[in-house]
Amino acid sequence: MRSGREDPADAMDAPAVEAALTRAAHAIAGSSSVALACHVNPDGDALGSMLALHHALLRAGWESVASFPTPFEVATHYRELPGLDLLAPPSAFPAEPDVMVTFDCGALGRLGDLEPAAKAAGELVVLDHHVSNTRFGTINVIDPSSAATGVLVRRLMERLALPLDRDSAVCLYAALVCDTGRFQYETTTAEVFDLASELVTFDVPVPRLSRALFEEHRFAYLQLLGEALTRAVLVPDLRFVWTAIRQSDLHRFGVSIDEVEGLVDVLRRTAEAEVTCVLKEEADGSIRVSLRSLGAVDVRRIAQVEGGGGHRFAAGFTSLDGVEATVARVQAALGAL
Numbered sequence: 001m002r003s004g005r006e007d008p009a010d011a012m013d014a015p016a017v018e019a020a021l022t023r024a025a026h027a028i029a030g031s032s033s034v035a036l037a038c039h040v041n042p043d044g045d046a047l048g049s050m051l052a053l054h055h056a057l058l059r060a061g062w063e064s065v066a067s068f069p070t071p072f073e074v075a076t077h078y079r080e081l082p083g084l085d086l087l088a089p090p091s092a093f094p095a096e097p098d099v100m101v102t103f104d105c106g107a108l109g110r111l112g113d114l115e116p117a118a119k120a121a122g123e124l125v126v127l128d129h130h131v132s133n134t135r136f137g138t139i140n141v142i143d144p145s146s147a148a149t150g151v152l153v154r155r156l157m158e159r160l161a162l163p164l165d166r167d168s169a170v171c172l173y174a175a176l177v178c179d180t181g182r183f184q185y186e187t188t189t190a191e192v193f194d195l196a197s198e199l200v201t202f203d204v205p206v207p208r209l210s211r212a213l214f215e216e217h218r219f220a221y222l223q224l225l226g227e228a229l230t231r232a233v234l235v236p237d238l239r240f241v242w243t244a245i246r247q248s249d250l251h252r253f254g255v256s257i258d259e260v261e262g263l264v265d266v267l268r269r270t271a272e273a274e275v276t277c278v279l280k281e282e283a284d285g286s287i288r289v290s291l292r293s294l295g296a297v298d299v300r301r302i303a304q305v306e307g308g309g310g311h312r313f314a315a316g317f318t319s320l321d322g323v324e325a326t327v328a329r330v331q332a333a334l335g336a337l
């Protein structure tokens with residue numbers, strides 16, 4: 001039974017999440033081999049939640065394969081997560097898994113070249129906390145009140161009587177710390193601190209993990225950051241601040257476009273701005289636009305008109321019209337909201 005037609009906005013209540021977790025645990029317990037996958041370009045929660053369950057299953061004697069879609073590359077700041085060497089490339093992923101589990105993945109399309117395996121899986125368990133999740137599994141454990149998918153993994157491990165160990169704990173800690181913005185976002189509840197407290201008893205290297213995940217950058221990136229901040233434009237009337245990174249900047253500083261991912265989080269510190277925008281020119285000339293809001297403005301509405309998506313606080317889209325025309329449209333949209 002595929003339940004993809006359920007209304008995604010129809011969020012599961014706590015008993016429904018409990019029931020789905022129980023069904024997920026039964027499915028996993030009833031199979032000796034499990035295939036795990038997270039979304040393309042995995043972040044800390046996707047990788048951390050998947051690897052945590054992978055470690056726990058392997059230790060308990062399951063056959064477990066863990067992978068993520070092409071490009072099969074992990075961003076360098078996740079290097080401290082234990083078990084990256086245990087990940088299998090998408091080509092080694094079973095074509096028709098008996099039981100497959102996806103992590104932090106809001107839609108089937110986010111599984112890239114692992115999508116056919118998901119469609120062919122005997123049972124497809126979807127573990128996620130995105131409210132927009134399309135419920136593409138046979139068992140959907142979707143809990144938007146969870147700060148991270150890692151929180152759901154911990155609950156699933158309890159149901160499977162899988163004990164925590166250091167590797168699982170470090171991975172879950174990374175998931176938690178990434179998706180709560182280091183315990184700063186609204187999702188940072190007492191439950192989050194309870195879980196963090198349990199995890200750090202397993203000798204989690206908190207300072208080393210924090211530096212690798214959040215603090216450390218190449219000197220070249222910091223210099224490009226300086227340039228981008230110097231060039232940034234503040235539009236006081238709109239409470240709007242923006243900057244752009246062009247291919248020529250990336251070449252001049254020797255920085256890749258993926259490395260400037262965090263620039264928007266620096267620029268959004270601007271006290272005079274409600275909305276922050278970073279425009280990045282891709283090698284093909286298209287412009288990748290990231291929008292952030294403090295909450296008074298719903299930036300998803302701007303992104304949706306442009307064919308993109310996201311949520312109230314963070315949204316994005318791709319434009320083919322160059323930096324100046326694109327930022328002009330964003331400002332016009334902002335002024336009209």
Ligand SMILES: [Mn+2]
Binds near residue numbers: 045129179
């Ligand atoms: Mn997440």
